[in-house]
Every structure is written in C-alpha cells, then in structure tokens.
Amino acid sequence: MRPENYQAISHPPSNEYELNFGPNHPGIEGNYALKVKLHGDVVVAARADGGYLHRGFEKLMEGRLWIQNIALVPRICVPDPVPMEVCYSMAVEALTDMEVPERAQWLRVLQLELSRIAAHLFTFGGHAATTGMYTTMYWGVADRDQVLDLFEEWTGGRVYHIYNIPGGVRRDMPAGFLDRVSRTMDYIESRLPDYDNLFFTNQVFVDRARDTGPMNQQQALEWGVTGPNLRATGLAFDVRRDDPYLVYDQIDFDIPTEAPGDAWARTLVRRQELKQSIHIVRQVVEKLPSVGGPVRTQIPNPLAWNVPAGETYTRVESSKGELGYYVVSDGGDKPHRVHVRGPSSMHAVQVLEQLAVGARLEDVAQIMFSLDACPPEVDR
C-alpha cells in the first residue's frame, strides 16, 4: 500500500482491545489462531479461528478406495498417527465382519502405546517451552526420537507408518526387535525421574500451571471432553477399559486421575500415563513370543473391494482422548460417508474459548498446550 494511503488507526476509547493470537505464534500449537479480547492483560473473551489446516479429509476419503484411505488417515493427527490407522481399520473390519489374528491385535496394541509415549513426550516439550523451560523440550524431543527409531526399524516410517491395514498389520516385526523395545522402555523409564526434577516438580512450572484454566467435572462432561483432560477432573473414563478393543481386556493397567482439573493436573495425568504405557508395552513384550500365527487376514483384491453396505462407529483411546470413526458404506468400493470424531475439536474450540476467559495473556498458550489439542484434527 502506498504510504500516502496510510492513516492512523484509531482505537475506541476503552481499555479493551483485540489481539490475534496465531496462526504464526510460537505459543500456539501448530497453524491455528485464537482471537482474544483483552482488558489490560486479562482475557475477556476468546474465539477460536480455525481453518488454516483444512483439507477436507472426510470428503477426500469418499473419493478413494477403502485401502487407499489408510494412507490418508494418519495425516489427520500428526503427532499421534497410529490410533487413526487402527480406528479406521477397525471400522472396515466391523463392516466386513473380518477377524483379526490375535498376534496382529497384540502388535497393534504395541504400536498404539508406543505412539502414545511419543505423543506425550512431544506434548511435554511444547508445554515446557511455553513456560520458558526449553531444556525439557530438547529432552522430550530427543527421547521421542528413540521411539521414532523403533517405528522406523519396524515399519520404515518415522512419523507416518502405513502399517495397520484392514485385516491386521502389514508384516511381522524384525528379528530381535522386542529386545530393542525393552531397552528403549528401560531408557525412557530411567529418564522419568529426570523429567520430574526438571519439569513436573519445578516450582516455576507448578506456580504457573496451578489454577490455570481450571475445569470441573460437570463442565468437562458438558463440553464433551475426553482423554487425559477428563481424567484430570477426577473421572476415570478410558475407552481402553470401559469399551475394550483389541486385547486391552487381557492387559493390566491403571487409569491415573487427578482432581483439580487445572493445567497442572492435566500435565500430571499425562506424566502418569507415560508410566502406564511403559507398563503396557512391557506386558506386550512379555506376551508376544507366545502368541504365534499369522499377522493378517487375506483381504480381497483391494482395487475391487466392495465392502458390504452398513454403518459402524468404532472408537479407540488416542493420546488426546476418545477418537471415533463413523463410517457408512453403500456396498461400493469407496466409503459413502466418513466422519471423524476427533477429541481435539472439543478441546481446541469450545473448551479453549471458555477456559481462556479470565486467564492472563501469557497463560493462554499454556492452557492450549495443557489441553493437548491437535490443530490438523480440529480442521480436518
């Protein structure tokens, strides 16, 4: 614009002003924006402004073959892609009445829990960075890379591993892989006390996260909150236990809860979930050698695979909360309609808008990271 066209922008004579928080902001988790109205530095109103990552996944899936969609779904949530693959595969299996071999089910559980560990380590990093503790971010990302190395050796991909397909998994694991899983779990468990000292019991973090963005149990239920954010309000709801899928009913694990429901409690629940996930992985490693057999059921020619007409809703527990796929088939070779019930849509839009009110500007980023919202999954 030409300089002569510049003119002074007048503000209304009030202490209230508006600020664009994102999409290009280090305190925002990904490409996502929040418009906040401030009085001084206290947020008076907040409104989520999504759509920066919109690609129309649900529509794109209607134009692709059943098997092609496996490559599309992990992109919906980048830090935690495995639950997407598993949940979609489970939906297709439910439509076709397909049996999944037992070994494949154990392998899927192993994948899901490794993915949860990676996602939680990544979230700590982001959360710590918003409070200025960059060392935690460096450690978290570096430790997450150990898990990604396992994935890379197992499936060939670091982040997106198109591994869980309808009917089972693509292939069995490489020789000696379980030892490496055990070693990595030992390593990550040995790091947990360091994280406690560095981050979770750090007075800076505790002071900032205590009473930040509090949410009580009734609000959480009204807003459709699931996952660690719900468990941080004291309700032990977990899809793995309350609606068991795969072989979770044969696995022993606890569901950690915290009462206060603030940012500190949400982070603490994730910290305890890390320990539980390591515990689950150890059980899988113990059990897996005795579970032999094939890892996939033979599926028809994928290029002309007509899934029987019907509809289904399958759900799994992802690291963000309950993830569901509502899939409708009209008997064709492509889905008729797919709807993804992403947990982050609730967390990042309505919950964030409500919790940000009354917080100070510097705490908005912390609230968002403690909710662990995943912007690509909000926009889909």
Place this chain on the structure above:
Amino acid sequence: MKEIDNPIEAPVDQSRTNPLARVFDELVRFCRSRSMFMLHYCTGCGAIELPPAMTSRFDMERLGIQPMVTPRQADILLITGYVSIKTLKRVILTYEQMGSPKYVIGICSCTVNGGMYWQSYATAKQLDQYLPVDLYIAGCMPRPEAVLEGMRKLMDRIRSGEADGWKDYYRRYDWYLGNQQHLFGDDWQTPADVIGEASHYDLAEPGTEGEHTRLLQQCQKPLEPQQTFFQIGGSLEKKGESHE
C-alpha cells in the same frame, strides 16, 4: 496469465567494475549464508520433523540456523507442508513483511504439487506460483537429515548468488500478483508496497507492473480501523470480513 520463464541471473552485478566491490559482495554473501534465521511458522505436518532437526539429536543450530519468531528478524520462510488457501494469504503477508534478501524453502510434496491433497478444494497446490521458492525439499515428510541437507544446499546457493527468488518476486511481481488474484479474488491486497520496494532495490523491470498491479491500484482501499471480531456486550458474533 502469461507464462514467463524463471531466468537464473548472473551472480555478480556486471555494472560494478571495481574488483574490490566483488570481494565485498562475496564476503557479504558468505556471511549471509552462515547466519540463517528461519521463521517459526509451521503451516503443515512437515513441521513435526523440525523439532528433531533443531534440538539435541541433529542440532541445526551448530550450522548457524536458528528459529526466529517474527518475520522482521527472519531470512528464511519455511513452508512445511500443505498450504490451505486461508493460510496462503497469511504466508504471503508474512513473506512481504520480511526484509530482503529473503529465501523460501518449500518442504514436503504438498508444496510441490499438492501431494496427497491434489483433489482438495482447500489446498493451494503449487507454491511457486504465488511465492518465489528457492529450494524444495520433497518427501512426505522429509527426514531431519533431508531438512539439514536442504539447508546446506540453500547455504551453497546463497553463497554462490543463485538463491535470488526475492529478486524474482520484485521483477515479476505482476505475474505473482496475477496468480494471487486468481486465487483470492480481484480485491486482494496486502499492506506492503512491493512496487516501491522494487524500485528501492533497483529491481523494477517491465514485469513488475502490468495489468494486475493496475487492477490492484484500482481496488486498493486505505487501511481502515479493524472491524471488531467481538460484538460489544460480550456476545461472540463475528462482524466484518468473512473468512474462508
């Protein structure tokens, strides 16, 4: 929209005959190539491989590459992955705020040709139609090593004077603007005065102004006080500009 080939310019300005000037040019280019501040703008999924590349394991900072949080401080704009049309507006806005010389790296297949989302109505398929891209790092998504290798390649290109996409933006601004108008509508405008900057850098050429810049000047409106996003009284109704 007429197609113009992207000419690779001779690295040394021929009008500068003093040999000492060339020495300084080379020194300046070397220094630029060894202090690359990249903008912390993660447009898509490729951004998830940037933290590993930046932190302990691969450690980009040992090469002099550091994330920066504001466009005014940054030299490199990383476009990591798919760019939706709504994001592309903000990307162009960010790019025009950056000081020259500035470089653009397109990461992931989506910036090259739309990648997996070639069918999608919301994705801008080919980034170099709207911004000059100095380097593409293909892959879905490229590993941290690939990102580092791309950065090294960009260093070499800056040092040898080949990375001059920013000059291309000034020289062929009308073409880029035409593509942007094609996507965003005829009333698309940014607060930056690109034509004025082009003449400041002595890069105004016949391609700088044309039919599209004339259209821009016709449609250009002065900056107005921002429409409020919240209604007075606390109701969260949006007024003003509509978003895609």
